[in-house]
């Protein structure tokens with residue numbers, strides 16, 4: 001049943017009376033709109049006392065100091081002036097930066113309370129959520145309220161140790177090597193990485209790669225949720241991201257005692273002497289190959305039986321083409337665990353960051369260039385992701401499951417990492433099905449990566465709630481702040497595809513720049529490409545004031561959602577005055593929602609186009625496409641990228657929409673020579 005969802009009406013106190021059959025869904029929706037409604041009131045209509053209360057909490061800025069327009073400078077005169085002439089800049093909502101930072105930092109500054117025992121198997125997650133949120137809030141280009149303080153060296157080292165303790169390693173002998181690997185041993189696809197010798201670390205005192213019989217064995221592993229817990233794709237992702245944040249840290253606050261031990265340049269120093277960024281780098285270096293082996297062992301492998309021509313049985317039916325197993329190329333979350341697209345994304349993300357996804361970083365002279373993937377990114381893997389797209393347009397966790405924001409992000413982000421854009425076949429925008437012929441020579445090449453991008457875009461844009469402004473996770477579900485990232489990030493990625501489709505995307509040769517350590521991977525990444533451009537521009541201008549630097553180069557595409565509405569939801573409905581962010585006003589804050597609200601805010605702030613570029617042709621075309629496919633588009637095309645709140649004060653750092661750590665950290669990790 002399709003229900004036309006009414007928008008909240010203050011005058012009727014309800015929606016479309018008589019026009020609807022009320023269901024649990026419509027009742028809950030109306031309740032949610034009602035709980036958000038007070039947050040959306042016009043602040044200029046508040047009494048001066050109420051405004052003063054908001055200033056006290058920190059949601060509104062301190063009144064401006066007296067000036068020539070406000071000569072007496074008294075509170076009453078100031079308030080009166082505001083009432084007579086409400087000034088937008090004064091009534092702009094602020095980000096409770098320090099309160100959120102304090103809330104997140106408690107994870108490493110004090111012991112967690114007893115109820116957190118239920119999150120004992122989520123230690124890497126807690127660290128990642130809090131570090132990433134904290135990292136985004138550390139906005140040092142804000143000259144007015146420059147954020148001070150970063151994690152101490154001691155806390156940093158504790159975090160690395162906690163993550164290391166979650167590592168679960170094991171050895172495999174020859175006969176335990178996954179069939180996926182052995183089958184590809186004798187061909188051109190020979191899996192060098194799996195068999196590459198691994199320098200085991202001395203500080204974890206793993207001893208030898210040989211058994212007593214002298215046969216080689218291979219060290220594998222991943223991160224579990226806590227010490228001694230089974231390696232799991234989700235906690236591995238969280239641990240690797242947290243380690244990447246720590247490993248690329250140059251903000252380290254050095255205290256007097258730490259300075260004595262400062263020996264950071266000496267990579268051969270014993271582990272205990274290392275600073276936490278170098279410790280984190282060393283851990284990542286050490287786990288790279290074992291992690292690769294473990295990730296290979298999670299991939300579902302059902303080789304398609306070879307057809308034989310020797311069968312002369314006359315009753316034998318003509319042979320049909322062998323269909324690949326429906327789970328072929330999927331990943332399990334853990335050994336014997338469930339199959340779903342989260343595993344594909346988390347593995348693709350870790351593998352890319354650690355440089356084990358592609359065999360070589362440089363491509364051949366072929367045109368278009370062919371990326372040479374390891375087994376982790378073979379074509380069957382992409383085929384499985386595509387098979388998770390549902391009739392609605394979003395992605396489910398596995399084929400035939402319901403479309404969901406988290407899985408959609410995973411599907412879209414995994415495709416971005418695994419599938420060169422020129423190999424993706426967009427469908428739905430116009431009929432291009434005639435172009436889908438492929439090379440039949442390779443059994444894996446006859447997979448056509450056809451993604452219905454129009455349905456995907458339509459589904460994503462319809463998840464933005466027309467009244468609340470935030471995103472919901474699924475059709476007919478309620479708004480929730482964490483989808484600011486899951487849906488917002490997926491939309492950012494999809495939005496970038498329109499630039500490829502309509503121009504302004506990766507084919508723009510002048511965007512290539514060789515002044516940085518950017519690899520081929522980075523050149524196909526529109527966010528990193530812009531990041532390098534910004535760096536270069538910044539270097540050229542050698543600006544001493546870098547305020548606003550991140551807006552000097554716009555993305556060549558608009559974000560296909562209403563940025564202002566989303567920012568309004570996050571800043572008004574999701575912020576808790578005492579710190580932390582939440583799902584919706586009736587829910588409590590938590591680390592997970594704090595982080596993903598901030599990640600969503602980051603994407604909204606950094607990857608929309610400025611008003612000056614929102615008039616160009618690319619935007620018009622892309623916006624029109626959405627207008628035709630969704631029911632939430634009314635009034636969008638004007639001001640699609642307008643912002644909400646105090647632009648400078650609310651600014652958070654730029655996260656990368658695919659990896660979801662700060663983009664400068666992604667650049668540093670990808671440039672590392674492992």
Ligand SMILES: [Zn+2]
Nearest residue numbers: 480481482583
């Ligand atoms: Zn949520």
